Amino acid sequence: MNQHTVKAYGDELNQLTAEVVRMGGLAEAQVADAIESVARRDVALAKAVVERDIRLDALHRDIEKKSIRLIALRQPVASDLRRTLGAMKLASDLERTGDLAKNIAKRALILAEGEPMQPLTRSIERMGRLVSTRLRDVLDAYTASEIERALSVWSTDDEVDEHYNALFRELLTYMMGDPRTITACTHLLFMAKNLERIGDHATNIAETVHYEITGEEMLGERPKAVPGPGEEQTSTPHISTLPSDLTDD
Amino acid sequence: MPYEHSPSPVAPTASSRLWTAGASGGVAILVMAALAVMKPELAGWLAAGAVAVALATWLVNRRPPALVSISELDRSGPVDLAPDGALLGDVFEALDDPILIISGGEADDIAGRRIALANAAARDLFRLNGTGAGLLVSVIRDPKVLEAVDEALFGNFSSTVDYVGGGAQERHWRAFVRPLPERDAHLWGAGALALLALRDETDTRRMEMMRVDFLANASHELRTPLASLSGFIETLKGHAKDDPKARDKFLDIMAIQADRMGRLVADLLSLSRIELNEHIAPLGRVDLARAASDVVDAVSVISRERGVTIKADLGQGGATVSGDRDEIVQVIQNLIDNALKYSSHGGVVELSIDRDRTLDEAMVARMPEGTRLSLATPDREAGQKYAVITVRDHGPGMAREHLPRLTERFYRVEGQKSGERQGTGLGLAIVRHIIIRHRGGLSVDSALGQGAIFAACFPLAPVRDAVEGAPAT
Numbered sequence: 001m002n003q004h005t006v007k008a009y010g011d012e013l014n015q016l017t018a019e020v021v022r023m024g025g026l027a028e029a030q031v032a033d034a035i036e037s038v039a040r041r042d043v044a045l046a047k048a049v050v051e052r053d054i055r056l057d058a059l060h061r062d063i064e065k066k067s068i069r070l071i072a073l074r075q076p077v078a079s080d081l082r083r084t085l086g087a088m089k090l091a092s093d094l095e096r097t098g099d100l101a102k103n104i105a106k107r108a109l110i111l112a113e114g115e116p117m118q119p120l121t122r123s124i125e126r127m128g129r130l131v132s133t134r135l136r137d138v139l140d141a142y143t144a145s146e147i148e149r150a151l152s153v154w155s156t157d158d159e160v161d162e163h164y165n166a167l168f169r170e171l172l173t174y175m176m177g178d179p180r181t182i183t184a185c186t187h188l189l190f191m192a193k194n195l196e197r198i199g200d201h202a203t204n205i206a207e208t209v210h211y212e213i214t215g216e217e218m219l220g221e222r223p224k225a226v227p228g229p230g231e232e233q234t235s236t237p238h239i240s241t242l243p244s245d246l247t248d249d
Numbered sequence: 250m251p252y253e254h255s256p257s258p259v260a261p262t263a264s265s266r267l268w269t270a271g272a273s274g275g276v277a278i279l280v281m282a283a284l285a286v287m288k289p290e291l292a293g294w295l296a297a298g299a300v301a302v303a304l305a306t307w308l309v310n311r312r313p314p315a316l317v318s319i320s321e322l323d324r325s326g327p328v329d330l331a332p333d334g335a336l337l338g339d340v341f342e343a344l345d346d347p348i349l350i351i352s353g354g355e356a357d358d359i360a361g362r363r364i365a366l367a368n369a370a371a372r373d374l375f376r377l378n379g380t381g382a383g384l385l386v387s388v389i390r391d392p393k394v395l396e397a398v399d400e401a402l403f404g405n406f407s408s409t410v411d412y413v414g415g416g417a418q419e420r421h422w423r424a425f426v427r428p429l430p431e432r433d434a435h436l437w438g439a440g441a442l443a444l445l446a447l448r449d450e451t452d453t454r455r456m457e458m459m460r461v462d463f464l465a466n467a468s469h470e471l472r473t474p475l476a477s478l479s480g481f482i483e484t485l486k487g488h489a490k491d492d493p494k495a496r497d498k499f500l501d502i503m504a505i506q507a508d509r510m511g512r513l514v515a516d517l518l519s520l521s522r523i524e525l526n527e528h529i530a531p532l533g534r535v536d537l538a539r540a541a542s543d544v545v546d547a548v549s550v551i552s553r554e555r556g557v558t559i560k561a562d563l564g565q566g567g568a569t570v571s572g573d574r575d576e577i578v579q580v581i582q583n584l585i586d587n588a589l590k591y592s593s594h595g596g597v598v599e600l601s602i603d604r605d606r607t608l609d610e611a612m613v614a615r616m617p618e619g620t621r622l623s624l625a626t627p628d629r630e631a632g633q634k635y636a637v638i639t640v641r642d643h644g645p646g647m648a649r650e651h652l653p654r655l656t657e658r659f660y661r662v663e664g665q666k667s668g669e670r671q672g673t674g675l676g677l678a679i680v681r682h683i684i685i686r687h688r689g690g691l692s693v694d695s696a697l698g699q700g701a702i703f704a705a706c707f708p709l710a711p712v713r714d715a716v717e718g719a720p721a722t
Contacts, residue, residue: 018360018386025390143387
């Protein structure tokens with residue numbers, strides 16, 4: 001990193017990055033724990049995930065405050081400005097990621113009341129693993145300022161979409177086979193959707209990392225999987241039909 | 250930087266043990282000399298003592314100065330009790346487990362947690378350069394570990410947490426966090442210090458998972474036919490007792506189920522036998538072409554039943570490999586069985602043998618539009634040639650994510666049921682173990698809808714002289 005004449009300025013920037021990395025670690029753990037709580041039907045873990053979300057929110061506010069302070073007092077330019085803005089952007093992506101993880105954990109609590117659905121939760125677990133890996137890779141890329149790794153996360157987003165489409169079909173088959181599973185399958189479907197969105201946030205972070213390092217936008221079209229059966233209906237505002245305690249707040 | 254203000258670590262400081270040891274040795278010798286002058290009758294003993302002290306002093310001072318000696322960085326802690334600080338420094342460096350020393354900074358500033366010292370294993374793991382100094386969050390951001398470090402730094406609390414590390418493969422670590430007594434503030438940045446030691450538990454985890462999976466799978470595979478057997482026995486004892494027609498039908502089904510259990514147990518036994526012998530190289534010589542044609546003859550009944558043609562292009566001679574005949578026959582048999590299972594009625598299974606290939610030629614990709622994966626690769630030996638047997642089917646094929654797991658016990662490609670296919674789920678696991686024992690290789694090529702190609706290669710046996718039976722040099 002560049003040397004700053006005012007040492008405190010450099011310290012503040014480093015501190016901001018460190019805070020973002022810590023927040024990333026927390027978000028990562030939230031996602032991993034949420035998936036584990038689904039896979040192992042672990043009620044205590046799911047509750048812990050729901051409770052811990054407050055800390056992510058607090059970190060988000062803190063990082064935002066620190067960034068604004070830094071912009072106001074130090075008037076950063078060029079790469080410093082990009083670092084500051086990047087921290088703010090990452091923090092809000094991570095905060096959303098945490099919310100989605102919390103939503104998965106809430107649904108895990110409901111699923112734990114019913115019968116176990118082994119093959120389906122295993123598919124969710126597999127998709128969750130994939131998404132967690134992407135999140136980890138992109139945060140590694142941010143910490144180490146490695147542009148190649150960020151790019152590889154950015155360009156492989158279609159893997160998650162493929163998984164989501166496969167899961168969508170699998171769940172539909174189950175629901176058609178046995179209408180009693182519809183409640184559980186719907187929850188699993190939303191979990192899959194949430195995971196898919198976490199994947200999108202990872203892609204966003206990759207874009208931010210790219211911008212922060214190069215100062216340029218990502219150009220070119222991201223490779224997309226063929227729109228699956230779930231994609232046509234995404235425009236319907238399905239969230240509003242959910243019971244209020246399940247919406248992604 | 251914690252090292253910025255430190256004195257050169259190589260030069261011993263004035264009160265270093267090097268000097269003190271030398272000085273005290275010298276004083277002792279002087280005292281003895283004085284005593285010898287006063288009491289001449291003891292001079293012999295005292296001279297011997299002086300020589301001993303001089304020798305000891307020389308031995309202590311002979312120690313080469315180490316790069317970083319803990320005893321020089323810190324002269325007050327418990328480290329001083331140790332015989333040799335430099336040795337401890339070397340031990341720290343040489344330990345296999347990654348170890349980090351973390352300095353605290355301000356309690357509310359996450360950027361204050363810095364790595365003060367990292368041993369070689371830790372620098373390797375986290376790809377740190379030089380002394381390894383840097384921010385702690387840039388190498389570990391797991392909230393549990395960070396919390397444990399904070400507790401150790403500011404609450405003087407020891408703890409042990411599990412931590413899953415990144416990298417290409419997931420690794421499970423157990424992190425031991427211990428508070429360290431406070432050191433010289435200006436050497437280490439600021440006040441509090443903590444030790445973070447990691448222990449790799451990935452293998453233990455994996456073994457445990459495999460054991461649990463294996464038990465669950467094996468008992469599940471055995472339970473299904475067993476349940477059907479006991480169901481039919483119940484029926485035969487009850488209302489089907491006097492119905493000869495139903496009895497015959499039930500007995501047939503029971504025979505099939507018992508047969509299936511028998512095959513599963515036989516596979517399990519042969520797997521365990523092969524595993525026991527895995528590190529003993531087989532001694533015999535086998536003609537691969539002849540073994541293959543024997544297998545083709547043996548399965549011709551089944552293949553006709555299924556309406557599958559086996560097209561064998563075996564050639565003549567030149568494919569003598571070193572190996573155990575029964576085991577090599579089992580490899581070919583299992584591969585052909587698999588190919589038959591996944592061929593539809595009217596399909597073709599192709600079998601061919603290539604001779605005199607190098608390892609790279611043997612493991613080459615065979616399906617241009619498919620994915621190739623090596624399931625077993627032998628150690629490279631210069632000049633070693635291989636004979637390759639390839640079995641191709643034109644069945645449904647497999648997606649690339651299934652390929653790495655094919656040789657796992659009881660692994661089934663999703664959407665395939667064990668019932669109709671009659672497999673035990675152990676066939677490829679047995680194939681792989683036999684091939685590893687034979688120092689051979691196994692690779693698979695497949696694409697969805699295009700079938701699969703399995704290629705097994707075995708090292709060619711050394712050429713014999715014209716006289717049969719005399720081994721060549």
